[in-house]
Amino acid sequence: MARLFYTFRPPDSFSFATQLLTWSRMFRVFMYFKNHPYPHGWQQAPWMLAAGVRYEWKPQPERALEQLAPFHATHRDWMVGHVAYPMTAYVWPGISAKPCLCGFPDIYFFIPEILVWVYPDQVQIGIHGSETEARRIFEEISKSRVDLPQLRHPLSIHPVLTRKQYLDTVHAILHHIQRGDCYELNFCQLFTSDPVKISPVETFMQLPPAPFSLCYRLHDAYLLCASPERYLLKRDRQILMQPMKGTIRRGSNTQEDAQLRLFLQQSPKERAENTIVVDLIRNDLSRTAVPGSVKVTEWLKIYSYPTVHQMISTICSEMDTPYQIGDLLATTFPMGSMTGAPKKKVLELIDHYESWPRGIYSGAAGYITPEGDMEMNVMIRSLLYTPEAQRVYYHAGSGITCYCNPEDEWEECLIKTRQLADIRI
Numbered sequence: 001m002a003r004l005f006y007t008f009r010p011p012d013s014f015s016f017a018t019q020l021l022t023w024s025r026m027f028r029v030f031m032y033f034k035n036h037p038y039p040h041g042w043q044q045a046p047w048m049l050a051a052g053v054r055y056e057w058k059p060q061p062e063r064a065l066e067q068l069a070p071f072h073a074t075h076r077d078w079m080v081g082h083v084a085y086p087m088t089a090y091v092w093p094g095i096s097a098k099p100c101l102c103g104f105p106d107i108y109f110f111i112p113e114i115l116v117w118v119y120p121d122q123v124q125i126g127i128h129g130s131e132t133e134a135r136r137i138f139e140e141i142s143k144s145r146v147d148l149p150q151l152r153h154p155l156s157i158h159p160v161l162t163r164k165q166y167l168d169t170v171h172a173i174l175h176h177i178q179r180g181d182c183y184e185l186n187f188c189q190l191f192t193s194d195p196v197k198i199s200p201v202e203t204f205m206q207l208p209p210a211p212f213s214l215c216y217r218l219h220d221a222y223l224l225c226a227s228p229e230r231y232l233l234k235r236d237r238q239i240l241m242q243p244m245k246g247t248i249r250r251g252s253n254t255q256e257d258a259q260l261r262l263f264l265q266q267s268p269k270e271r272a273e274n275t276i277v278v279d280l281i282r283n284d285l286s287r288t289a290v291p292g293s294v295k296v297t298e299w300l301k302i303y304s305y306p307t308v309h310q311m312i313s314t315i316c317s318e319m320d321t322p323y324q325i326g327d328l329l330a331t332t333f334p335m336g337s338m339t340g341a342p343k344k345k346v347l348e349l350i351d352h353y354e355s356w357p358r359g360i361y362s363g364a365a366g367y368i369t370p371e372g373d374m375e376m377n378v379m380i381r382s383l384l385y386t387p388e389a390q391r392v393y394y395h396a397g398s399g400i401t402c403y404c405n406p407e408d409e410w411e412e413c414l415i416k417t418r419q420l421a422d423i424r425i
């Protein structure tokens with residue numbers, strides 16, 4: 001039986017979306033996507049849930065990207081999952097595959113039992129079952145109670161590197177840049193909490209809105225993500241990538257905020273950083289594109305989020321006929337905004353200078369449609385948690401170029417942790 005979608009009308013979609021997230025907790029595997037209130041985020045619906053495992057795909061990472069399209073063709077259904085940073089080792093031989101601190105596998109996709117799309121005026125439930133079954137699910141979600149427990153303690157995280165160690169490392173990277181080994185390197189650092197116990201869903205609910213947010217549970221591993229960045233959108237053969245480079249904090253009043261935004265827009269350093277990545281991505285996309293189809297359709301545009309302004313560019317291409325989704329990932333992963341350029345050299349340097357694993361951070365998560373369209377985010381601004389480790393992990397990084405002042409890069413990483421400032425556990 002094919003998956004069928006049934007439509008329902010809840011009294012209030014916003015409340016229903018919150019009930020949906022509460023309800024999802026009973027599944028050991030789920031991914032809850034949220035782009036509300038940003039229209040440029042996930043395209044499918046403002047809120048989406050993929051829950052329960054109908055089939056799962058846990059390939060050997062060595063052959064995974066070759067096997068992705070054939071697995072998808074066998075089922076022709078929705079697939080939801082992630083590609084973690086250690087997959088780099090299989091795309092770029094010689095780079096080590098440091099395993100994720102929370103145990104997320106290098107690559108994993110599942111075909112969900114239940115899909116729920118929540119739009120402002122309706123809800124669609126997609127299952128391999130009857131309308132009666134879909135109605136039972138709809139009613140069960142509608143009855144879920146959203147009880148926010150009394151949360152009192154701030155979530156406190158601290159960098160693993162001291163400020164001095166961080167600055168020394170950035171100076172070492174700058175030395176490589178001055179020698180001509182590379183010209184931009186996205187250096188990321190790790191933050192951790194002391195031992196804590198959190199309720200992952202309640203913690204996710206407190207993250208500020210972002211266009212590529214998601215709450216992901218894979219058995220005992222949780223990822224609570226408020227990413228503002230798109231990695232890939234594939235519609236038929238049209239491909240779109242939107243690297244983000246250039247970050248500045250929000251101002252404390254309208255005037256200061258507008259000044260900061262203008263400063264970012266005009267900063268030669270940030271414009272150069274972004275343009276280097278645009279060029280890298282034009283090159284990556286050209287490997288699967290119809291010749292002449294790679295185009296920069298938006299260059300250095302500023303988008304504003306609750307705690308930061310970001311500079312984003314958009315690069316499009318038309319994927320040529322012999323290529324499939326696995327080829328697209330193999331030629332663009334890891335995304336240029338999280339590596340720098342030239343890619344091969346900076347991957348080696350990242351491997352050397354980041355002694356902690358990026359794991360699922362700096363990878364991508366998203367979905368593949370039955371038609372083979374695909375949408376993936378860049379996994380940044382994310383909390384990682386396992387009840388077993390009782391520790392929260394967070395990473396933050398920034399692009400190092402010859403223009404950079406190491407102290408400012410340290411500050412930029414701290415600004416990226418500010419979205420956690422109001423979280424209570």
Ligand SMILES: C=C(O[C@@H]1C=C(C(=O)O)C=C[C@H]1O)C(=O)O
Pocket residue numbers: 186188229243244245246247337338378380381395396397398399416
């Ligand atoms: C590395 C991170 O962000 C990346 C670096 C950015 C920058 O240098 O301005 C912006 C977005 C991301 O591509 C992060 O948020 O941890």
